[in-house]
């Protein structure tokens with residue numbers, strides 16, 4: 001398996017998980033950055049990010065390099081925003097031919113909505129199922145041995161693909 005973790009992180013929780021998964025599996029990392037940064041504090045953070053997620057926006061991204069032929073598995077990582085996956089991933093999915101890949105995903109959230117977000121991700125990818133799914137509660141902001149164990153379980157599934 002050669003896997004690429006494609007992720008967006010506003011406040012570092014998804015980044016934390018992405019880096020742990022990369023360490024445990026040897027997967028490469030691709031962090032997406034929108035051209036226009038989302039506000040990362042206060043009311044504006046929830047308002048603009050929430051609106052963007054509800055509207056299923058596809059924000060322009062800063063340039064990145066993605067060699068599709070180098071990977072057979074794409075692992076998507078995102079914070080749950082208003083019960084949806086974070087919009088930069090939508091842009092990536094629209095802009096790249098991902099046919100024939102295995103898909104897996106992990107979601108960071110503070111409460112709930114990840115299951116719904118996985119459903120929306122599957123719809124965007126045109127797939128019925130993900131090879132592995134992982135839900136974490138703010139893994140950087142709220143360190144917890146349970147999260148680390150769940151990350152290892154997820155990595156075990158990825159390594160079997």
Ligand SMILES: Cc1cc2nc3c(=O)[nH]c(=O)nc-3n(C[C@H](O)[C@H](O)[C@H](O)COP(=O)(O)O)c2cc1C
Nearest residue numbers: 010011012013014049050079082083109110111112
């Ligand atoms: C705009 C916005 C919307 C959010 N919506 C949800 C939500 O619907 N459910 C939830 O549990 N957490 C929600 N959160 C919290 C984040 O998903 C959570 O803190 C996540 O771990 C942040 O990941 P990050 O640090 O990689 O950005 C929201 C956060 C933001 C900024």
